[in-house]
Amino acid sequence: MISRDTIMVYVVSAIVFLSIVVYLYYRNIYSFWRKMGVFNIEPEFFFGNAKDRVLFRKSFHEFHRDIYFKFKGHRYAGFYVGRRASLVILDPEIIKCIMIKDFNHFTDRQTMRLRTSKYITEMLINLKGSKWKKMRSQLTPSFTSGKLRTMEHLIDICCNNMSDFLNDNIKSENGFKPYELEMKDFFGKFTLDVIATCAFGVESNSLTDVTGGFASRVSKFATLSITKRLSLYIIILFLPGLARFVPLSFFNMKVIYFLANVIKEAKSYRMSTGQKRNDFLQLLLDSESNPDNKNENKQNEDSLTEPQIVAQSVLFLIAGFETSSTLLTFTCYELAINQEIQIKLREEICSILDRYNGKCTYEAMQEMTFLDMVLGETLRMHPPVAQLERVCTQDYMIPDSNLILQKGTAVQIPVIGLHYDPEYYPDPYKFDPNRFSAEEKASRHHYVYLPFGTGPRNCIGLRFALMSTKRGMVHLLKNFSIELSNRTTVPYIYSKHSMFLKAQNGIWLSFNKLNTS
Numbered sequence: 001m002i003s004r005d006t007i008m009v010y011v012v013s014a015i016v017f018l019s020i021v022v023y024l025y026y027r028n029i030y031s032f033w034r035k036m037g038v039f040n041i042e043p044e045f046f047f048g049n050a051k052d053r054v055l056f057r058k059s060f061h062e063f064h065r066d067i068y069f070k071f072k073g074h075r076y077a078g079f080y081v082g083r084r085a086s087l088v089i090l091d092p093e094i095i096k097c098i099m100i101k102d103f104n105h106f107t108d109r110q111t112m113r114l115r116t117s118k119y120i121t122e123m124l125i126n127l128k129g130s131k132w133k134k135m136r137s138q139l140t141p142s143f144t145s146g147k148l149r150t151m152e153h154l155i156d157i158c159c160n161n162m163s164d165f166l167n168d169n170i171k172s173e174n175g176f177k178p179y180e181l182e183m184k185d186f187f188g189k190f191t192l193d194v195i196a197t198c199a200f201g202v203e204s205n206s207l208t209d210v211t212g213g214f215a216s217r218v219s220k221f222a223t224l225s226i227t228k229r230l231s232l233y234i235i236i237l238f239l240p241g242l243a244r245f246v247p248l249s250f251f252n253m254k255v256i257y258f259l260a261n262v263i264k265e266a267k268s269y270r271m272s273t274g275q276k277r278n279d280f281l282q283l284l285l286d287s288e289s290n291p292d293n294k295n296e297n298k299q300n301e302d303s304l305t306e307p308q309i310v311a312q313s314v315l316f317l318i319a320g321f322e323t324s325s326t327l328l329t330f331t332c333y334e335l336a337i338n339q340e341i342q343i344k345l346r347e348e349i350c351s352i353l354d355r356y357n358g359k360c361t362y363e364a365m366q367e368m369t370f371l372d373m374v375l376g377e378t379l380r381m382h383p384p385v386a387q388l389e390r391v392c393t394q395d396y397m398i399p400d401s402n403l404i405l406q407k408g409t410a411v412q413i414p415v416i417g418l419h420y421d422p423e424y425y426p427d428p429y430k431f432d433p434n435r436f437s438a439e440e441k442a443s444r445h446h447y448v449y450l451p452f453g454t455g456p457r458n459c460i461g462l463r464f465a466l467m468s469t470k471r472g473m474v475h476l477l478k479n480f481s482i483e484l485s486n487r488t489t490v491p492y493i494y495s496k497h498s499m500f501l502k503a504q505n506g507i508w509l510s511f512n513k514l515n516t517s
């Protein structure tokens with residue numbers, strides 16, 4: 001019979017032994033960049049360099065901006081998130097090589113190999129190598145200016161609904177009264193309507209729909225229970241190897257299956273009635289229309305399967321919803337603070353619309369160069385995506401250095417840091433659309449402005465996002481003035497709990513009817 005004391009000795013020895021093993025393991029991992037001769041900040045046990053973020057002490061955006069300035073002065077620097085090592089690239093010339101010139105060494109992003117549905121794994125954003133290349137070239141024709149122009153009228157319906165909603169709420173017995181609302185919620189609904197109509201063929205009016213329709217079901221696509229959230233967090237940070245065995249997803253799968261059904265129903269309706277619609281869904285369905293494609297295994301080389309179509313439509317919602325509504329939110333925020341810029345922008349919009357008989361045609365929109373500048377500056381100061389990622393897919397020597405990156409190493413492009421670097425943007429906290437005049441843009445390094453990423457794997461929805469945002473802004477500015485309200489916090493406080501760019505207490509602004517007499 002083993003005595004209690006002996007058991008205690010075994011247990012304590014085992015704990016000490018395990019602690020030493022874990023300690024040596026982490027010490028070895030955290031010596032990676034030092035051994036490579038790469039500058040890095042001393043990592044902390046378990047957390048690497050990400051303690052402030054993991055413990056929610058800083059927002060995602062502030063965290064990445066601060067890291068950039070700790071590395072400033074180096075062309076690249078080593079970084080650890082938990083156990084994962086990545087190289088942060090600061091030199092715009094190296095960024096250009098990685099994202100464009102030597103893109104064939106960096107075709108992929110780092111994705112978790114979670115055990116999840118095809119609707120997630122088949123999304124363009126998650127594909128790698130030749131599978132990504134094929135899907136990207138199949139989808140690219142849907143995003144040409146010509147194809148997008150056919151969707152303008154669908155977006156205008158959403159813009160009119162938005163104006164009607166504001167008009168109804170601004171009206172009062174004695175004329176008009178300012179209407180105060182939270183921008184992220186407001187523009188989230190508008191953006192959802194735009195994506196619903198263009199990617200799912202669903203005409204929704206989320207601003208007036210309070211009955212639990214499409215919008216309210218779908219807006220919960222990223223809502224996860226605390227247990228699921230925590231499990232994902234632990235796996236990502238400490239046990240990434242476990243990911244492929246655990247049936248977990250970053251998304252609320254109930255919403256994803258609901259969306260898959262919406263698409264299946266729209267498809268069968270269109271097939272039974274022969275009805276076609278000018279939207280993304282039609283473009284995707286057309287590439288499936290060969291009858292041979294019904295059998296997934298016999299499909300034509302260039303056609304899409306049903307899970308692939310669902311995956312891309314859902315991806316357009318996931319990739320477009322948060323980003324586009326954030327851009328609209330912060331554009332209005334900056335215009336409310338900078339009234340003189342708002343007035344100048346409205347003058348541009350109204351004078352151009354006058355020449356086009358009040359019609360928001362494609363050509364009219366092309367002429368609104370100051371609007372482009374305002375959106376450009378908003379995306380500089382408030383980029384929805386704070387950093388870009390690539391994985392080295394073939395060993396690569398960093399230009400003008402002796403550093404060889406091995407296959408599998410992650411690289412990060414610090415978008416938010418570059419956007420706030422006074423070397424490229426003097427007085428970076430000042431909202432100044434003139435930075436985006438043709439001359440200013442030409443005088444700056446091209447790769448220090450990356451709100452949509454760059455190179456062959458940049459944002460495929462860039463044109464669509466700008467087209468819908470610009471049309472939304474034109475409808476708003478020609479009818480309403482945008483003002484700060486009692487509830488606006490300037491400067492806003494970044495939310496520490498969101499992965500996305502969010503203000504802690506929301507962005508509250510007031511809309512008022514313009515005096516057009």
Ligand code: HEM
Nearest residue numbers: 125316319320323324385451452453454457458459461465
């Ligand atoms: C203001 C709005 C938007 C911003 C700021 C934005 C930004 C970005 C960024 C930074 C990336 C990564 C690019 C890179 O790694 O180089 C990206 C990728 C992507 N975006 Fe957007 N996006 C926006 C709207 C949209 C919309 C409306 C859609 C769809 C209709 C969309 C679809 C995608 C897709 C599918 C990818 C992955 C591309 C690939 O892996 O090949 N985005 N976006």
